[in-house]
Amino acid sequence: MNAHAASSVPAPTDPLEHHLEEFVPGDDLVAYLDGNSLGRPLRVTTESVPRFVRESWGGRLIRGWDEGWLTHAEELGDRIGAACLGAAPGQTIVADSTSVLIFKLLRAAIDARPGRDELIIMRDEFPTDRFIVERLAEEHGLTIRWIDAPPDAGVTPALVAEHASAKTIAALISGVAYRSGWWADMAAVTEVVQAHGALMIWDCSHAVGSVPLELDAWGVDMAVGCSYKYLNGGPGAPAWGYVAARHQDQLRNPIPGWLGAREPFAMTTEFSPAPGIRRLVSGTPPIFAMLPLADMVSLIERAGLAAIRAKSVALTSYAIALIDNSVPDARLATPRDPERRGGHITIDHPHARRAVEQLWGEGVIPDFRHPSGVRIGLSPLSTSFTEVEHGVRALAKALGTVS
Numbered sequence: 001m002n003a004h005a006a007s008s009v010p011a012p013t014d015p016l017e018h019h020l021e022e023f024v025p026g027d028d029l030v031a032y033l034d035g036n037s038l039g040r041p042l043r044v045t046t047e048s049v050p051r052f053v054r055e056s057w058g059g060r061l062i063r064g065w066d067e068g069w070l071t072h073a074e075e076l077g078d079r080i081g082a083a084c085l086g087a088a089p090g091q092t093i094v095a096d097s098t099s100v101l102i103f104k105l106l107r108a109a110i111d112a113r114p115g116r117d118e119l120i121i122m123r124d125e126f127p128t129d130r131f132i133v134e135r136l137a138e139e140h141g142l143t144i145r146w147i148d149a150p151p152d153a154g155v156t157p158a159l160v161a162e163h164a165s166a167k168t169i170a171a172l173i174s175g176v177a178y179r180s181g182w183w184a185d186m187a188a189v190t191e192v193v194q195a196h197g198a199l200m201i202w203d204c205s206h207a208v209g210s211v212p213l214e215l216d217a218w219g220v221d222m223a224v225g226c227s228y229k230y231l232n233g234g235p236g237a238p239a240w241g242y243v244a245a246r247h248q249d250q251l252r253n254p255i256p257g258w259l260g261a262r263e264p265f266a267m268t269t270e271f272s273p274a275p276g277i278r279r280l281v282s283g284t285p286p287i288f289a290m291l292p293l294a295d296m297v298s299l300i301e302r303a304g305l306a307a308i309r310a311k312s313v314a315l316t317s318y319a320i321a322l323i324d325n326s327v328p329d330a331r332l333a334t335p336r337d338p339e340r341r342g343g344h345i346t347i348d349h350p351h352a353r354r355a356v357e358q359l360w361g362e363g364v365i366p367d368f369r370h371p372s373g374v375r376i377g378l379s380p381l382s383t384s385f386t387e388v389e390h391g392v393r394a395l396a397k398a399l400g401t402v403s
C-alpha cells in the first residue's frame with residue numbers, strides 16, 4: 001500500500017489533447033468513464049446529420065441510392081478496415097447489430113465445416129455471444145466446449161489448445177474481454193484454432209478503435225464488432241463484420257436478403273449471392289445510422305491508431321496508479337501488463353453498486369458490473385487525464401463513504 005495522495009501521481013502529457021474539444025460537451029459532466037459502452041458524439045455530427053436530412057435525403061430522395069448509398073456500407077467498412085482492423089479493402093461491411101452478425105457468421109461457419117460438431121467459447125464471454133452459441137448448438141446438435149479463465153485475465157493459446165480438436169467448427173472469442181479488459185494474443189490464439197482446421201471468429205467489440213488490430217496479418221477468418229463503443233457511432237449504431245477474402249466465395253449467408261444478391265434490382269426468382277463481402281448483407285443498409293460513425297472514423301484516420309493506443313495505455317496506467325494509491329482496498333481485476341490490456345479497467349469492491357449509483361448523480365459515470373465490479377472505460381480521443389483524476393478521486397470517496 002502506498003501512502004501518497006491520489007493527486008501525487010503525475011499526469012502524463014497528452015499529445016492528443018487538441019481532439020478533446022471535438023466532442024459535444026455533456027450535461028453536468030465531471031468524468032465520463034463509460035466511453036467503452038457508449039462513445040460520445042462529435043460536434044461535427046450535430047451538423048452532418050441535419051445536412052444529410054436537408055441535402056441527401058430531402059434533396060435527392062430515392063436518387064440517393066444510385067448516388068452512393070448503395071455502396072456506402074462497403075466503403076465505410078473499408079475505411080474501418082484500414083484505420084482500425086488491419087484489413088485490406090473488400091473484407092469489411094457495416095450492417096445489422098453485433099448480435100445479428102455473430103449469428104450470421106457463426107451459422108455460416110457451421111455450414112462451412114460439415115462433419116464437425118463442436119464450438120468453443122469462454123464461460124464468461126459477453127452474454128449475446130453465449131446465447132447465440134447455445135441456440136445454434138441446440139439447433140444443430142453441437143457440443144459447446146467452455147473455456148474457463150481467471151476473472152482478472154482471459155483467454156490464452158494454451159487454454160484454447162486444451163479445447164480445440166478435429167471436431168471444432170469454430171471458436172468465438174472476444175479480442176478484449178468486456179469485464180477484465182484482457183487483450184488476447186489474437187495472432188497466437190488464431191493459429192491454435194486453425195491448426196485444427198477450425199475457424200477463428202473474433203468479437204472485437206471492446207477492441208476496435210482502442211487496440212491496433214491486424215486481422216489480415218494474423219490470418220483471422222472472421223470478425224465482428226460494435227460501432228457505438230470506441231467508434232462513437234451512437235446508440236444502436238450498425239455493427240461491422242469482416243470475412244477474410246479467401247472465405248467469401250463459400251460464405252453462405254443464413255439470411256439471404258435481396259441486397260446481398262448478385263443482382264438486387266433484377267428481381268430474380270432464385271437467390272444468387274453477390275460476389276465479395278456484400279453477400280453478408282441481408283436488407284437495406286442503415287444509411288442514416290452510419291453518419292455519426294463515419295464522422296468518428298474520419299477522426300480516427302486523422303489521429304492514427306498508434307497514437308490512440310499510446311494514449312490509451314497512458315490512460316489506463318494512470319488510472320491504475322491513482323487507484324492503487326487512493327483505493328487500496330479495491331482489487332484490480334484487469335491485467336497490470338499494458339501489453340495484455342485493452343482500453344478499460346475493472347476493480348472489484350464490495351461497495352461497487354452503491355458507489356456507482358451515487359457517482360452517476362454527481363456527473364461521474366463509470367459502469368457497474370455485477371456482482372461487485374466498477375468498470376472504468378477510457379476512450380482515448382475523448383477522455384482527458386484531468387477527468388480521470390477527478391473521476392478516481394470521486395470514486396475513492398464514494399467507495400469509502402457508502403456502505
Ligand SMILES: *Cc1c(COP(=O)(O)O)cnc(C)c1O
Binds near residue numbers: 100126
Ligand atoms: C457490446 C457487445 C456486444 C453488443 O452486441 P449488440 O448486438 O450491439 O447489442 C456484443 N458482444 C460484445 C463482446 C460486446 O462487448
